[in-house]
Amino acid sequence: MTVLMPIEDILKPELRALSCPNHRPYPPGAIRLDLNESPFPPSPKVIRAVVEACYEANRYPIEAELELESKIAEYVGLESSNIVIGNGSDCLIHAVMDATIRPGDTILMPFPSFQVFAIAVTRNGGNVKYVRLKPDKFKLPPDVVIDEARNCKAIVIVNPNNPTGNIVMSPNEVEEILSSFNGLVIVDEAYYEYSRVTVVNLVSDFDNLVVLRTFSKAFCMAGLRVGYAVTSKVMARALRKVRHEFPVSTVSLRAAIAALDDLEYMRRIVSYIERERKKLYNELKAISGVTPFPSCTNFILFKASRRDLARLLAKRNIFIRDFSKCMDGNYFRVSIGRSDENRIFLKTLREILES
Template structure:
């Protein structure tokens, strides 16, 4: 064995070509002190019952490998699907990764309406498939006609965030049904991360449409973003392949222990969703009053059009301890800023900071 000083130096070792072309994702986290209206999280807290569970977890419990099965049965009952149709994941990000690794191969195409959630592109481009981007129609309307036109025999996956981020736009159920029929050779992912603020779902189609996959997250309304927990729902036939591609221990034991308490606290979930929906109406009314352009949203955020001074606006909001997300680098979103809607207290603080920040940068309608 060579000594440490004599260890050979690896030269010219490179990753796969797909890795080299994958766009690296840099979450703009940094210091996040203040009112968090930047990442579409629950802006307040999780259910108090979750904290009670955390307080009861013993040191011995942390020595065990986590087991998904019991929690998946609870989630299946909660969602009204069969237990073998649910796979818990380390956030929806892992669900997207597993889908891409399971279905995308060289020569395949991944159709992606844009702008949308960044991780679809990140994980899709890490495979040998070709990414096909379909720009949104006017006012970020779903590009149904163009998307259908781009479907071919090599289309293997299509991803729809419903409602979409960063726009807050939704895709009608009828359009999803036609897409499932039009592309039977492709897995169609309907990401329902913002379902609770929208209220419409296609979960009832799982199993009936063999090429449908639905994802849900516990990071938004449930307030468990720090525990990283998502759910992938698909037919039994597809699930047998998806389970081959996921680590058996990727969901941590703390998340699995806390999940039942979060699911059981219906009152807290209903309260938080009601706060967001009321806050969304309050916030858009303020935007109307100020003359600030925005797109009506079905989610827990609103995309606004600040224009050329978007960076100054984001900085001015931060000086007032309110964090918002600049989305100007997303396709078609130049000058746009996304603002999360949380509890009413935080929404009111956001509106006050918005008014002051627009005045500071000299923005005029």
């Protein structure tokens, strides 16, 4: 009888430290305020482009990818050779770590922050060192980062940070780090269109800078999965070597091109979300037992008096993100929805906290 090797012994040992995504369908009529999605569909121009792109879906997306690289380069003020497109920015996070992290390497990043970076590092046998953000302002002091990053391969800065919603470091402070750190500096600007804070202009001066952005948030295209990296030409070539050859479909590429041709639509969405965010912040601030934190994104982090708040809201078909397991206190993140969704959330929140 042949004795087969257990499948666990075939798999990479690094996978044991990772959890498997466990997505479940939302109930009918759910108010989805947990994933920082846009509550609105993409631009009508995007929807038309999606339909039309189906007629070229029999071909690999060579021309569409090159055209989108050119469009993004124009949008950020650089050259196409500085742009790498991916299947969402998550794909590019993994590509950056696949290209740079060897077993035993360490990256430095804030905590709490976007954990896909930690997953990508762990998958490559690397280690993660955290700088804990203090809950008074959730700032990332550059002197602390420089000191803690000794012997680190890379520094990750999510700016604005997820889940805290604030700018953790100014562009000048990022430049200070770039000037004194020999490793890679990765700045995640997924919420740039809301914050208007960027270090893209520094890419021409620093070969060790990678800026990541996405079409998922302000462009209302989370389901189409398009992200991009802005980096030096040397780093861009390296990323193209490790990512898939055709990582994004023709449909999604044409959608992103159309989105950049309709920036006015994106700006109207951003303005709407900003108005709703201000109203939601003020309403949360007025509720006893709730402490919201200022945000320049499409979500708000808040602290509440009840630890089981997310579970109780879910029972009423309202979904928010619970961070109480990883933060010291009852912290929750709520995405900014449509005006009617925000009103229902606030009404239900008050009822739960008053019960």
